[in-house]
Amino acid sequence: MDQLKNEIKQVIISSLQLEDIKPENIDDSEPLFGEGLGLDSIDALELGVALKKKFGVKFSAESGVNKKHFASINALAEYIAANKA
Numbered sequence: 001m002d003q004l005k006n007e008i009k010q011v012i013i014s015s016l017q018l019e020d021i022k023p024e025n026i027d028d029s030e031p032l033f034g035e036g037l038g039l040d041s042i043d044a045l046e047l048g049v050a051l052k053k054k055f056g057v058k059f060s061a062e063s064g065v066n067k068k069h070f071a072s073i074n075a076l077a078e079y080i081a082a083n084k085a
Contacts, residue, residue, distance in 0.1 A: 016043050031072060057084060
């Protein structure tokens with residue numbers, strides 16, 4: 001699971017062009033949106049597309065469900081591990 005979390009962090013950094021952030025600077029349980037990593041809704045769309053390309057996972061059109069999956073690296077890793085194509 002640690003490797004998957006690291007891959008997710010790499011996707012976040014590269015797809016959102018966060019040059020100043022390294023994977024080890026992203027806490028697995030820290031929120032990705034708002035106060036944590038500070039991502040916004042545009043970032044969510046870009047990240048969803050990048051994760052779909054990398055891992056073959058699809059995200060629901062229902063935003064409440066996506067908020068749960070995109071809550072943290074831990075939540076994304078659990079979702080991807082359970083739904084990888």
